[in-house]
Amino acid sequence: MRARIPSAALALGLATGSAPAQEVGRAPGQHLFDIELPTIDGSKTLRLSDFRGKKLLLVEFASW
């Protein structure tokens, strides 16, 4: 059965205005950068390495 990417990630591919896609720093085989940032509601701070131990779907986007 074909694996499903969460539908919200699909929606982003259609709904957001996009620019030419690039994969610098995200190419398969590379370690992903680690970063600590606040959430958009400011309620908490998360670090990408917090998600080690499980697979991660990282969606970089903008609502414009």
Place this chain on the structure above:
Amino acid sequence: MRASGELAVVGITQEQHPDRCRLYAQWQELDWPILWDPFNLTGSAAVPIVSGIDAHGVVRAALRNPERDAADEFFEKAYEPPASAPAAEIPVRRELLAAGSTPDTLAEWAIAKMLWEGPAAYDDGIAALEEAVGQRGEDPVLLFRLGVAHRLRYDSPAGRSGDFQASLDHWTHALRKDPNQYIWRRRIQQWGPRLDKPYAFYDWVARAREEIAARGAEPIAVAVALTGSEVADQSNVLPARKEERANPDPKREIAQDEVGLVRVAAAAALNTSAGGRNRSQPTARVYVELRPDPVRDVHWSNDAGPTLVWISVPQGWRLEQNLHELPLPGAEPSNETRRLELEVLASSAEARPIVRGFALYYVCEGESGECVYRRRDFEIELPLL
């Protein structure tokens, strides 16, 4: 896989304003955490990017088009731990305690302060980034981030009248150094002229609010009001010239507002191709903002007449109209900030052309203070080359 805890989904948004993304997430019912990266710390030059990362932090799938790409292998495969060491951390952390003295450490400290302490840190953050830029010179990454800082402060209660133009100038400077940076390009185009827009940026907001309300929920409030530019669609032509109206004060007979009863600020966002292949026809979106002085308790005397703004452009330039009458909220006194947006099309790439204008307004000072009719002149120098 999400339900079982084997898969997490995290977003990172490259936007100046997190609240717009919050509204978007509410509308689209995104139930995963979204991180806010206004300073483009990730260095992404474009969005959207969807990446599949294994449990050891290694990128295993670059999903350029989630509709087509087969992600089967990523979701189903168990990946072995990598032999190499993890990638470096982007060194901006919440607990950064002291500013360093190098451009990088100054910038890291400034950004951390502004991300986690908000408006109280904007003055210090901008000062530190200016120091970093001063030390390193024309570093496009630092310039972009300094522009972000100025816009953050502009949108806060501590905003200064020059912050908006400073943000646009720094972003434009950064983009000219790295024209392939589409995150930076979009940050300018968000406020830029319609002739330079690839699409409408935030025209979805109205529909989102309607649909969220129809679901019985309260739409998340947008903290910073959308400008006309941010919801405007792309256009290939400047709007047709409207009927000519005469200069309301050609002989400068109206007294100048010498004491600043109204603070007038003007800014211009250039097309991002200015200086490039569209050099012969640069275009700009001009912003004029009039804010009654709160210290003097100044308010608009709406029953006396409207606020007028006259715009002059260099010979041969085009604009839709010279005279603008700003809408009145009603007959009662008010003290809201009044804004005007318009677009101009240059006839040629002059080195540093100047857009000039003046505002005429009726205002009163205090509840029983004097009511006057005043003029305030302004000008915007556009660095088109």
